Amino acid sequence: MDWQGQKLAEQLMQILLVSSAFVAFIAGYILGSFQTMILIYAGGVVLTSLITIPNWPVFNRHPLNWLDPVEAEKHPKPQAANSSSKKKTSKK
16 A cells, blocks of 8 residues: 555545544434444444545555665665764753
8 A cells, every 4th residue: 555545545544534423423313322323433433434444546546666775775775863962961
Protein backbone atom coordinates (compact mmCIF):
# COMPACT_ATOMS: atom_id res chain seq x y z
CA MET A 1 0.00 0.00 0.00
CA ASP A 2 1.44 3.37 -0.96
CA TRP A 3 1.13 6.71 0.84
CA GLN A 4 -1.86 7.89 -1.18
CA GLY A 5 -3.50 4.51 -0.63
CA GLN A 6 -3.04 4.81 3.12
CA LYS A 7 -4.63 8.25 3.05
CA LEU A 8 -7.55 6.94 1.00
CA ALA A 9 -8.03 3.95 3.31
CA GLU A 10 -8.07 6.20 6.37
CA GLN A 11 -10.56 8.61 4.80
CA LEU A 12 -12.81 5.71 3.78
CA MET A 13 -12.58 4.27 7.29
CA GLN A 14 -13.62 7.55 8.91
CA ILE A 15 -16.49 8.13 6.48
CA LEU A 16 -17.82 4.58 6.76
CA LEU A 17 -17.62 4.45 10.55
CA VAL A 18 -19.34 7.81 11.03
CA SER A 19 -22.06 7.00 8.50
CA SER A 20 -22.69 3.56 10.03
CA ALA A 21 -22.88 5.13 13.49
CA PHE A 22 -25.39 7.69 12.20
CA VAL A 23 -27.52 5.02 10.49
CA ALA A 24 -27.32 2.77 13.55
CA PHE A 25 -28.39 5.59 15.86
CA ILE A 26 -31.34 6.61 13.70
CA ALA A 27 -32.50 2.99 13.25
CA GLY A 28 -32.10 2.27 16.96
CA TYR A 29 -33.99 5.43 17.89
CA ILE A 30 -36.86 4.78 15.48
CA LEU A 31 -37.19 1.13 16.45
CA GLY A 32 -36.49 1.81 20.13
CA SER A 33 -33.97 -1.00 20.26
CA PHE A 34 -30.47 -0.67 21.65
CA GLN A 35 -29.64 -4.17 20.42
CA THR A 36 -30.57 -3.24 16.83
CA MET A 37 -28.40 -0.16 17.06
CA ILE A 38 -25.39 -2.17 18.25
CA LEU A 39 -25.90 -4.85 15.57
CA ILE A 40 -26.12 -2.29 12.76
CA TYR A 41 -23.00 -0.52 14.01
CA ALA A 42 -21.14 -3.85 14.35
CA GLY A 43 -22.11 -4.65 10.76
CA GLY A 44 -20.70 -1.26 9.72
CA VAL A 45 -17.44 -1.99 11.53
CA VAL A 46 -17.14 -5.38 9.80
CA LEU A 47 -17.91 -3.82 6.40
CA THR A 48 -15.38 -1.05 7.04
CA SER A 49 -12.76 -3.64 7.99
CA LEU A 50 -13.40 -5.66 4.84
CA ILE A 51 -13.01 -2.54 2.70
CA THR A 52 -10.01 -0.87 4.32
CA ILE A 53 -7.79 -3.58 5.85
CA PRO A 54 -6.92 -5.76 2.81
CA ASN A 55 -4.35 -4.39 0.40
CA TRP A 56 -6.73 -3.89 -2.55
CA PRO A 57 -5.22 -2.75 -5.89
CA VAL A 58 -7.05 0.57 -5.56
CA PHE A 59 -4.76 1.38 -2.62
CA ASN A 60 -1.61 0.80 -4.68
CA ARG A 61 -2.07 3.12 -7.65
CA HIS A 62 1.12 5.10 -6.96
CA PRO A 63 3.83 2.51 -6.14
CA LEU A 64 7.11 3.68 -4.67
CA ASN A 65 10.22 3.38 -6.81
CA TRP A 66 12.98 1.82 -4.75
CA LEU A 67 16.66 2.15 -5.63
CA ASP A 68 18.55 -0.89 -6.84
CA PRO A 69 21.11 -2.13 -4.27
CA VAL A 70 23.99 -1.10 -6.56
CA GLU A 71 22.56 2.41 -6.93
CA ALA A 72 21.91 2.71 -3.18
CA GLU A 73 25.58 2.00 -2.39
CA LYS A 74 26.64 5.04 -4.44
CA HIS A 75 24.74 7.42 -2.15
CA PRO A 76 26.23 8.32 1.25
CA LYS A 77 24.45 7.09 4.34
CA PRO A 78 23.29 9.73 6.84
CA GLN A 79 25.51 10.12 9.87
CA ALA A 80 24.17 10.24 13.43
CA ALA A 81 24.36 13.68 15.02
CA ASN A 82 26.75 14.00 17.96
CA SER A 83 24.63 15.31 20.84
CA SER A 84 27.52 15.58 23.35
CA SER A 85 28.76 18.82 21.78
CA LYS A 86 25.35 20.47 22.19
CA LYS A 87 25.06 19.98 25.98
CA LYS A 88 24.57 23.16 27.95
CA THR A 89 26.53 23.86 31.08
CA SER A 90 24.54 25.27 33.95
CA LYS A 91 25.95 27.68 36.48
CA LYS A 92 24.82 27.52 40.09
